[in-house]
Amino acid sequence: MSILSSLRPGAANLDESDIVAIVNHAREMPGLIPLWVGEGDLPTPSFIVDAAHQSLVAGETFYTWQSGIPELRQGLADYHQTHYGIANDPQRYFVTGSGMQAIQIAVQSLAGAGDEVVMPTPVWPNIHAAAQVSGATPVHVEMDFSENGWSLDLDRLFDAVSDKTRAIFFNSPSNPTGWTASAEEIRAVLEFARARGIWIIADEVYSRFVYDADRAPSFYDIIDPDDRVMLVNTFSKNWAMTGWRAGWICAPQEIGQVIENLVQYSTSGVPVFTQRAVCSALRDGEEFFAMQKQRALASRDILCDGLLATGKVRLARPQGAFYLFFEIDGHVDSRDLAMRLVDETAVGLSPGTGFYTNHSQFLRACFMRDPAQIQVATDRLVDWLSHQ
Numbered sequence: 227m228s229i230l231s232s233l234r235p236g237a238a239n240l241d242e243s244d245i246v247a248i249v250n251h252a253r254e255m256p257g258l259i260p261l262w263v264g265e266g267d268l269p270t271p272s273f274i275v276d277a278a279h280q281s282l283v284a285g286e287t288f289y290t291w292q293s294g295i296p297e298l299r300q301g302l303a304d305y306h307q308t309h310y311g312i313a314n315d316p317q318r319y320f321v322t323g324s325g326m327q328a329i330q331i332a333v334q335s336l337a338g339a340g341d342e343v344v345m346p347t348p349v350w351p352n353i354h355a356a357a358q359v360s361g362a363t364p365v366h367v368e369m370d371f372s373e374n375g376w377s378l379d380l381d382r383l384f385d386a387v388s389d390k391t392r393a394i395f396f397n398s399p400s401n402p403t404g405w406t407a408s409a410e411e412i413r414a415v416l417e418f419a420r421a422r423g424i425w426i427i428a429d430e431v432y433s434r435f436v437y438d439a440d441r442a443p444s445f446y447d448i449i450d451p452d453d454r455v456m457l458v459n460t461f462s463k464n465w466a467m468t469g470w471r472a473g474w475i476c477a478p479q480e481i482g483q484v485i486e487n488l489v490q491y492s493t494s495g496v497p498v499f500t501q502r503a504v505c506s507a508l509r510d511g512e513e514f515f516a517m518q519k520q521r522a523l524a525s526r527d528i529l530c531d532g533l534l535a536t537g538k539v540r541l542a543r544p545q546g547a548f549y550l551f552f553e554i555d556g557h558v559d560s561r562d563l564a565m566r567l568v569d570e571t572a573v574g575l576s577p578g579t580g581f582y583t584n585h586s587q588f589l590r591a592c593f594m595r596d597p598a599q600i601q602v603a604t605d606r607l608v609d610w611l612s613h614q
C-alpha cells in the first residue's frame with residue numbers, strides 16, 4: 227500500500243485547485259500581471275496595519291476569545307446596522323480565521339457523510355471542496371449564460387434539493403460570474419428553505435462590490451434572527467486584507483456554542499492583533515473601500531470594452547464582485563488556454579475548468595486592480611487575440 231493510498235480517501239482525493247496549478251506554473255514570471263486570484267494590487271492601508279502594530283507592542287500576544295473580542299463583535303453589529311440597517315445582537319457574530327474558515331465551519335456544522343450541499347455553478351472551487359472535506363457531497367446546479375447576463379433557474383435549484391440536502395450554498399454576488407441575485411430571488415430561496423427545513427449558507431463576501439447600487443440584495447434584508455441561515459463573510463476584499471486571514475459568520479445565537487467549539491478545535495481563535503486591525507477597518511475603512519470600488523468599476527469597463535471590441539469573446543458585463551468570466555471563440559480547453567496565455571502574454575487568468583461547470587471553456591479575470599494596469603493587461607490580450 228502506498229503512503230498516499232493509506233490516507234483517508236476524503237482528504238487524499240481532493241482535486242488540486244486549477245487556479246493554484248496555474249499560479250504555481252508562472253508565479254515568478256517577469257512582467258506578470260496576475261489576474262488569476264481574487265485580490266487587488268494595493269497593500270492593506272496603513273491605519274489598519276498601525277492598529278495591529280499597536281496591539282502587538284501593547285503585549286496582546288495571548289490566547290483570546292473563541293468567538294472574537296467583544297469590541298469586534300460590537301463593531302460587526304454596528305457595521306451591519308450602518309450598511310444593512312439591521313439591529314443584531316453582537317452575540318450573533320463569530321470571528322473566524324478567514325472567509326474560507328467561515329465557510330468550512332458553516333459546512334462542518336451542517337453536513338457530513340451521506341449529506342448533500344446544493345450549490346449553483348460555476349462556483350468558487352473552495353466552496354465545492356469545503357463540502358467534500360466535511361464528507362458531504364456537493365450537488366451542482368448549472369447557471370445559464372447569455373450575453374445579457376448569467377441567470378439561475380430557481381426551479382432547477384429547488385429540484386436539486388433531495389431528502390439528503392442539508393443546505394443550499396448561495397454565493398451572491400458570485401465568484402466567478404459576478405451574477406447578483408435579485409431581492410425576489412433571495413426571498414424565493416429563503417421561502418423554499420423555510421418550507422423544506424433546510425439551511426442556507428449565504429456567502430455575501432462581495433455584497434458591497436456591486437456597480438449599480440450601494441450593495442447587493444442580502445439575506446440580512448429578510449431573515450428573522452432564528453431562521454436557518456448562516457451568513458459568511460471576510461475582511462479580505464473590502465479592505466485589501468487577503469493575507470491577514472480574518473472573516474466572520476452571522477448565525478442564530480442558539481448555535482453559538484457549536485461555532486465556538488469548531489473554532490476552539492481548529493484555530494482556537496483569531497490573533498488579537500488581527501482583530502484590532504479589522505476593528506479599525508470596520509470603523510475607519512469607508513474611504514478606502516469607496517476608492518477600491520471606484521477602481522474596480524473603471525477596471526471592469528476597460529477590460530470588458532477592450533475584449534468586446536475584438537469580436538472574439540463572449541461575455542456579460544458583471545453586475546457584482548470583481549471578476550469577469552468570459553469565453554474566447556474557438557477555445558474549448560481553458561486550462562491549456564490559460565497556460566498559453568500566461569506564457570505568451572504574461573497575463574495570469576484562471577481556467578474555467580476549476581469552477582465545476584459545463585462552461586468550463588471560460589476564463590476568469592480578476593479586475594480588482596489599478597485601471598492603468600488593467601489597460602496594459604487588456605492591450606496584451608487584445609493583441610494576442612488579433613493573431614488568432
Ligand SMILES: Cc1ncc(COP(=O)(O)O)c(C=O)c1O
Nearest residue numbers: 264324325326350401431460462
Ligand atoms: C465567494 C468567496 N467566498 C469566500 C472567500 C474567502 O475569502 P478569504 O478566505 O480570503 O477570507 C472568497 C475568496 O476569494 C470568495 O471568492
